[in-house]
Amino acid sequence: MATTGFWPVYNHLKETIDYAEKPDKTIDRKFLDDDLWQALQYVENSEKTDKTMYVSAINCPKQKAYDYMMRTKRRFHETGKIVGYHGYQSFAAGEVTPEEAHRIGLETAKRMWGDQYEVVVTTHLNTENLHNHFCWNSTSFITGKKYRNQIADHKRLREISDAVCLEHNKSVLKNAPFYGGEKGAYWIHKNGGKTHRDILRENMELCLREAYSVKDLMRRLNAIGYECDFNPNHEHWTVRAVDWARAVRIDKLGYTKEQLANELNGQKLFGYSSFNAAGFYLIEHPVYKPKIYPINKILKEMEYELDRANGADAAAAALVAILFLIMITIIQLTREQNDYKPRTPGLRKLITEAPKIEQKYRLLIDNHISSMQELFYYHDGLETQIKTLEVDRQKLRNRIRRCDNEEEKMQLKQQAKDVTKQLTPLREQNKITDRIERRAPELQRMLVLERDFEIQAYTQQKNQRNNERNR
Numbered sequence: 242m243a244t245t246g247f248w249p250v251y252n253h254l255k256e257t258i259d260y261a262e263k264p265d266k267t268i269d270r271k272f273l274d275d276d277l278w279q280a281l282q283y284v285e286n287s288e289k290t291d292k293t294m295y296v297s298a299i300n301c302p303k304q305k306a307y308d309y310m311m312r313t314k315r316r317f318h319e320t321g322k323i324v325g326y327h328g329y330q331s332f333a334a335g336e337v338t339p340e341e342a343h344r345i346g347l348e349t350a351k352r353m354w355g356d357q358y359e360v361v362v363t364t365h366l367n368t369e370n371l372h373n374h375f376c377w378n379s380t381s382f383i384t385g386k387k388y389r390n391q392i393a394d395h396k397r398l399r400e401i402s403d404a405v406c407l408e409h410n411k412s413v414l415k416n417a418p419f420y421g422g423e424k425g426a427y428w429i430h431k432n433g434g435k436t437h438r439d440i441l442r443e444n445m446e447l448c449l450r451e452a453y454s455v456k457d458l459m460r461r462l463n464a465i466g467y468e469c470d471f472n473p474n475h476e477h478w479t480v481r482a483v484d485w486a487r488a489v490r491i492d493k494l495g496y497t498k499e500q501l502a503n504e505l506n507g508q509k510l511f512g513y514s515s516f517n518a519a520g521f522y523l524i525e526h527p528v529y530k531p532k533i534y535p536i537n538k539i540l541k542e543m544e545y546e547l548d549r550a551n552g553a554d555a556a557a558a559a560l561v562a563i564l565f566l567i568m569i570t571i572i573q574l575t576r577e578q579n580d581y582k583p584r585t586p587g588l589r590k591l592i593t594e595a596p597k598i599e600q601k602y603r604l605l606i607d608n609h610i611s612s613m614q615e616l617f618y619y620h621d622g623l624e625t626q627i628k629t630l631e632v633d634r635q636k637l638r639n640r641i642r643r644c645d646n647e648e649e650k651m652q653l654k655q656q657a658k659d660v661t662k663q664l665t666p667l668r669e670q671n672k673i674t675d676r677i678e679r680r681a682p683e684l685q686r687m688l689v690l691e692r693d694f695e696i697q698a699y700t701q702q703k704n705q706r707n708n709e710r711n712r
Contacts, residue, residue, distance in 0.1 A: 444462065
């Protein structure tokens with residue numbers, strides 16, 4: 242039985258990269274949905290698949306998939322933000338061989354996208370649940386039109402996948418939620434975002450690739466802000482970030498406790514590389530430890546105190562422009578420092594929304610808004626302007642309905658259109674302002690949590706160094 246899903250690859254294209262010149266290039270860092278190039282690199286990651294046997298392409302050569310997708314975009318002058326899509330098809334453990342999984346994935350992709358889009362299909366073998374990855378161009382090479390990404394497309398992918406599985410005598414999951422059971426996930430993915438489950442799944446895959454035991458997996462997840470309940474006596478194993486209301490069952494992400502125990506316990510000795518002077522193995526991939534602690538430094542430089550207000554007064558007292566500037570500074574730091582990532586999963590999720598964070602900050606700066614109180618006043622003013630213009634437009638429309646003179650009617654229609662042109666940017670600003678009001682308190686909580694994590698990690702490392710000196 243196969244489960245399916247997909248989401249947009251959402252950012253600017255790296256047009257200078259020629260895939261034909263470096264077809265076997267892979268990325269060191271974990272896949273992030275930030276452009277088409279990285280999506281293709283993740284799909285064809287040589288650490289997860291036999292590239293000779295289990296990488297195929299539809300409507301383009303697999304060695305030049307990126308190049309062909311770029312040609313299609315240039316031919317149709319397509320420069321939208323969503324540059325491609327990344328999907329998966331995951332099978333139950335032990336149900337398919339790699340060859341069967343790849344055949345099913347290839348047939349599914351042909352029926353789903355093969356008549357319109359260039360597609361890369363790979364089968365990943367790095368987990369007991371063999372799974373296919375699909376990466377396809379957002380622009381049709383036939384018509385030049387963008388892929389619509391509607392809810393019906395996700396249902397259709399599940400239906401096609403089920404049909405192909407039945408044709409290959411494989412079981413299907415009857416009456417299963419077509420999109421992982423997360424009601425809001427579809428719209429988050431459609432807008433280029435990630436759910437907290439997406440972030441957890443990425444972190445799980447990264448830690449699983451480096452862990453050598455279940456205990457080591459817990460240590461690695463703890464180091465990046467998760468609490469684990471991997472008690473062997475519990476029916477379900479769960480993971481929870483410190484800022485989540487509820488824990489997530491790992492079997493809902495495709496990992497059962499039996500699979501983890503069988504894969505990790507005593508079977509990943511390659512995680513050790515050599516003996517050190519004391520005769521112990523050295524771990525090839527040590528647990529993540531932050532090398533820099535930027536939050537307090539940034540706060541001091543900006544002369545901002547996160548704890549300046551508590552309770553009901555916190556929102557009104559917060560200097561909202563400073564909050565978003567701090568966030569942008571952190572985003573820039575993650576781009577410049579390969580060895581830095583925030584400890585809290587919630588903040589890592591916010592970083593994936595960098596364009597929206599920057600858009601909100603730009604609105605604040607352009608309108609000279611520094612505090613939440615000023616934001617409230619600005620928001621009230623926007624809504625007043627919008628209501629006034631809506632009333633004016635309705636009056637014009639009423640006059641249009643009563644008017645018998647065609648020339649006068651045309652003039653009234655033009656006036657109504659002019660009012661609509663005034664309304665459109667105001668409504669967009671109103672939406673952004675509303676999002677800032679809702680996001681700012683959350684952002685402040687995230688930064689407080691991240692700062693506390695930094696203090697804790699710094700204190701632990703400092704104590705450890707002092708203990709080593711005193712031995």
